[in-house]
Amino acid sequence: MKTTRKILLSAGSVLVLLLTFYLVWANTGLGSETKQSLKIDATASYGDSSNKGNVVGIQAFVEPVDYASEANFRRKIRFYMEEAKKKNWLIPNKSIVVFPEYFGTWLVALQEKERIYSTPEIEEGMQTMVLRNAGRFLATFLKCPQDVQDKLKYSVFAMKAEVIARVYQDTFASLAKEYKVTIVGGSVLLPDPVVENGLLKTRGGLLYNTSVVFETDGTINPQLIKKAFPTADELGFICPVKPEAIPVFNTGAGKMGVLICADAWFSEAYQTLKSKSADFVITPSYSNGYGYWQQPWSGYSGSKTPEKAKADVGKISLGEAWVKYAMATRAKEEAGIKKGINVFLQGKLWNLGADGSTIVLSDSAHATPFVGKSALINLWL
Template sequence: MRKLLCGALALIVIAALGGYGFWTLQRPEGHYLSDLRIELALNQGEPGARGNLLGVEPLLFPGDYQNLTRLQRKLSAYLQQARDQGLINPRTVVVLPEHIGTWLWARGEKPMLYQVTHRREAWQWLELSNPVRYGLAMLQATGEDRRADAHLRMKADQMAADYQQVFGELAKAFGVTLVAGSIILPAPYVEDGVLRAGRGPLFNSSVVFAADGSLLGQPQRQRYPDSELRRFVEPGQMQPQQILDTPAGRLAVLLGSDSWYADNYRQLHAQSVELIANPAFLAGADRWQGPWRGNRHQPAAQALPLQRGAVSEAQAWQHLTQAAGGGTASISVFMRGQFWEQAASGQGFINQAGQQRIAPAHPGARLLNVWL
């Protein structure tokens, strides 16, 4: 009898595990309606021979990341509307916001992950649907927030390939230089024209694509990660600032809060930079008008000319990026939309010839353009 009970129990366990394993492989997709409209919020200067910096502030939600076709269709629709308005030419440099690639960790998951209202619930579905990958990633995770590290590390190879596919194809389809916001990957690098995830700590990095879809330079790592990222993202201060030659001029990327630090601008000016792209992300629906939180975990932040809480986020970003200088054109673009309970805020702006232009508030997706 005992052998019979043990055998029956073993069959039940095997059946349960088999059923769970089969369930984890299922990824059904439903219908999804997306708003493809985008507003030209700011258009500075007149068309000329040098080209333009074109910022795209997309309105994105978790469902946009369920498959690559959805994401690519939405971004293509935005760029097509820009082309229809005469804002795209062979010398155009398109700039997308920070973390537009990071959310690729949500690609190809179960419908419930996109339907829940809180990010922690989405994490639970991610872990339940990928038990082996998550477990192995936890063994390699580092930093204070090992769970967040594992979520990104477990799908890093897939994310790197998806990122190159989506944004490389966009750059090629529209014949533009594309600053593809950023993506968090473990020790990313470019080898033989392919973006690869390494096996080291996580870095928040930006990649630039040429008009033929190829990669320009190496991933530019964020040098001073903000307080929200520092628990699982390493600073990239050991990597020098890159200057990339583009049809519009010598381009550099200052990722997120890296645009606050005067030392970064000094390094770029010493290399005769002409264009600065600043992809940014700000979490919190009312954060833009709220008190500036600074970056108290970065020693370099002590030298910033503003005090935490003394000004708003908007005032701090706009003041600190003016260090770009009169001879350099810079553009700051922010993510829009909502990822579970976390809304994104921020209003893009442009610095050129010592003057700053701020895009007016608008609830939807926005284009910001400056002619060089």
């Protein structure tokens, strides 16, 4: 009996020691002091200045360190806002500023171990993040909705939902109020998000790729835009909505429609915008990988390629396909919308890559010159 008690006491002491070491490890060395890249590599403006207002597309270049802290995230956004202001492109109550798809999603890396901001492989970074948040990750995994196929990805992006939603709203809302402009905050992955009493809340359900509109007074618009047509990479852990649920917003520059990335490839989305009388359309996008923009197009992702587009598969580039089959052409042909902007995320997000070039619908439809870096693109309405 005494021997057994000694063994149990020894085992307990070892467990306490291990837990202490883990807690110290998990709560030290967080965030990063690595210098952020704050620069603009290209600018362009389309259309003629008028009192109707304008849209400023932020082709943001991001790296993991931009999400190391709330201060870093805010500093990155403020930099782009200030550069647009220097161009006289931020008109109080008339300007729309749009950030790319997934711009808010990487807040999942907020206040994590410093090593994840420098590791080249996202798999290694995610493993470190899961280990540091082991209890939170396990609890989220066990509560994962049954309909989710990829429970690991779901749990990684859902486990810090509350803090992500708070930082995302606090940052964009305060800057929208400061500059007195409407901001379309790219997109963020959140479990069953909703706006309650003026706050962006999560309810622990299915993940939605969600874009949020922040008004000129800093309030959050209660209408959330949720992606209707997830890509092949998203289908395992992101829930779609029906295209008719896509909202249209009243702004100082007119009625704005917002289509998240792949939604811009589908007629159903434009039928919704037309039925709701949208004047112009915003498309936040993210195309992962490097060099794909100029490589042969492989067809629709996550959905069957329409018959009329099959002849172009492998014959035109991905960039050309975005112009021919997405917002730049469809908005005018299918919804009668003559103005729009499609902005892509750029950066070095571990080994994920980011590709694309801002696309403008104005007098004509075209992609801006490919730079693969940061850019500010202005469109007068």
